[in-house]
Amino acid sequence: MPKIVDHEARRAELAEAMWRVVYRDGAAAATVRSIAAEAGWSPGALRHYFTTQTELLAFALEHVxxxxxxxxxxxxxTGPIREVVQRLLEELLPLDQQRVREMExxxxxxxxxxxxxxxxxxxxxxxxGVRRATELAVTALADAGLVAPDRDVPTEATxxxxxxDGLALHALLHPDLMPPDRVRAALAHHLDDLPRATGPSAADTS
Amino acid sequence: MPKIVDHEARRAELAEAMWRVVYRDGAAAATVRSIAAEAGWSPGALRHYFTTQTELLAFALEHVxxxxxxxxxxxxxTGPIREVVQRLLEELLPLDQQRVREMExxxxxxxxxxxxxxxxxxxxxxxxGVRRATELAVTALADAGLVAPDRDVPTEATxxxxxxDGLALHALLHPDLMPPDRVRAALAHHLDDLPRATGPSAADTS
Known part of the structure; x- marks a missing residue:
């Protein structure tokens, strides 16, 4: 099936050209025109694969x-579950240049x-995918006794x-206010809160 | 200064045409061309005010x-502080059609x-503006004794x-998974958590 192989090979070639543009110039620079130029194709040849900017971005997101x-x-x-969960979730945050571009x-x-x-x-x-990762994270913490038993796992996953996602947004849009260390600390603070029992409120006297 | 008055009046006229398009057809439909048509102007006349889509969206966000x-x-x-804070924060979420369009x-x-x-x-x-609203909310709750004294107010505001913002994003992008009632409940759950003291962990035995 040489035709299919060609098609796949050309898509892979395009993907590489697209990501060179995205990493070098940002996601907004990924247009049919700029990617054609990067790949050494004519815009017309590229439009055989992508006719709209949305198709191009959808293709890029598949690669993300x-x-x-x-x-x-x-x-x-491997490692202590609390650390593993933090690392798993940090993978989903734009804390380095590659993931900044992916989130763009x-x-x-x-x-x-x-x-x-x-x-x-x-x-x-x-x-x-992100939703399933957060469900996995809360379930793993609960199994390890790191979520108070009176907390509801689906509610905490939501x-x-x-x-x-809010931290990801702030890290991307306001890196001056939310540099990677503050983002990591905010996530850690939240995870550290989950074992606290939702017992009698400290505000009962107010 | 009739020229300045004219300019302001024409900007107001454009803003009205823009929001008719946004509310009727969605924010993505707000282009120089569509707004000119709605206002009964030529695209050339509108380009005297906005030359790019970003300028148009920036103008729209000022109105938001x-x-x-x-x-x-x-x-x-007026009312109990816990209810007032919930209402204040719900104002910032896309829970009705107007705020959905504004968030778009x-x-x-x-x-x-x-x-x-x-x-x-x-x-x-x-x-x-949203950041200051969350700071105001946590400070008001803390003043009313509705934030555990060992919690840090700036950390909780962050x-x-x-x-x-994560809830707003999910409400806009995934209204099937996060309809208004679930969004309100998730926010309420979080606010209800703030009075709980960060005492000894329930997981100390794990």
């Missing part, structure tokens, strides 16, 4: 997810979700997911 | 902030932050801000 999966499998996940791609596509079904599908897939 | 300020001043903020504008501009200084400035201003 593949990269994240690869990093996940390459990592050594996600954010450009997320902004298109209300208006574009393809953006909606791809962002839903990516976010589902809360952790919102916190994680 | 003005709307939010107006709602804030129109609201009756914010998200489109936020996606341009890494590449565009004007987007960066406007989004920073808007986010600063965490609440991330949680709030």
């Amino acid at each position: 997810m593949a990269n994240a999966t690869e990093r996940f499998h390459a990592e050594d996940w 791609v996600w954010l450009l596509l997320a902004a298109r979700v209300p208006a574009d079904p393809l953006a909606r599908t791809r962002v839903a897939e990516a976010d589902d 809360r952790l997911h919102a916190l994680l | 902030m003005a709307n939010a300020t107006e709602r804030f001043h129109a609201e009756d903020w 504008v914010w998200l489109l501009l936020a996606a341009r932050v890494p590449a565009d200084p004007l987007a960066r400035t406007r989004v920073a201003e808007a986010d600063d 965490r609440l801000h991330a949680l709030l």
Whole structure:
């Protein structure tokens, strides 16, 4: 099936050109024109693969997810569960230049979700991965006795997911206010809170 | 100064046309072309006011902030502090169609932050308002004895801000998974957690 092989090889070539552009110039610079130039193709030839900016960003996000999966499998996940969970969740935050670029791609596509079904599908897939990671994290902590028994695991997973995405957003948009160390500390503070029992309120006297 | 008055009147006219488009068709539909058509202007005349899509979105976000300020001043903020804080923070979440549209504008501009200084400035201003609201919320709760005394108010404000923006993002992008009631409940759960003392961990035995 040489035709299919060619097609896949050319897509891979495009992906490499696209990520060179994204890493060097930022996700917003990834246009049909700039990627064609980087790959040494004509814009017309590239439009055989992608006709819209959304298709290009959706393709880029597939690679973000593949990269994240690869990093996940390459990592050594042994160690104390509290540390492992922190490391797992930090993988999903834009704490280095590669993940900043990856999140730029996600954010450009997320902004298109209300208006574009393809953006909606791809962002839903990516976010589902993050949601499952937060469920895994809270379940693992609960199994290790690091979530107070009177806390509800799905409720805490929902809360952790919102916190994680909010931290990711602030790290990307306001790196001056939320540099990597503050982001890591905010996440650690939240995880450290989960074992506290939701017993009688300290404010009962107010 | 009739020229300045004219200029302001025409900007107000444009703002009205822009918001009719945004509310009816979504923020992504707000282009120089569509707003010119809605206002009955030529695209060339509109380009005298806005030359780029980012300038248009920045103008729209100014109106989002003005709307939010107006709602804030129109609201009756009397009542038990815990309820008032919940209402204040819910004002900042996309829980009805108007605020969904406003957040669409914010998200489109936020996606341009890494590449565009004007987007960066406007989004920073808007986010600063939300940050100050979360600081106000945690401070008011602490003053009422609704934050455990061993908790750090700035740390909790940072965490609440991330949680709030994460919930806003999930409400906008995944309304099927995070409908308004679930968003309100997640926020309430977080606020209810703040009075709990960070005493000895329940997990000390694990």
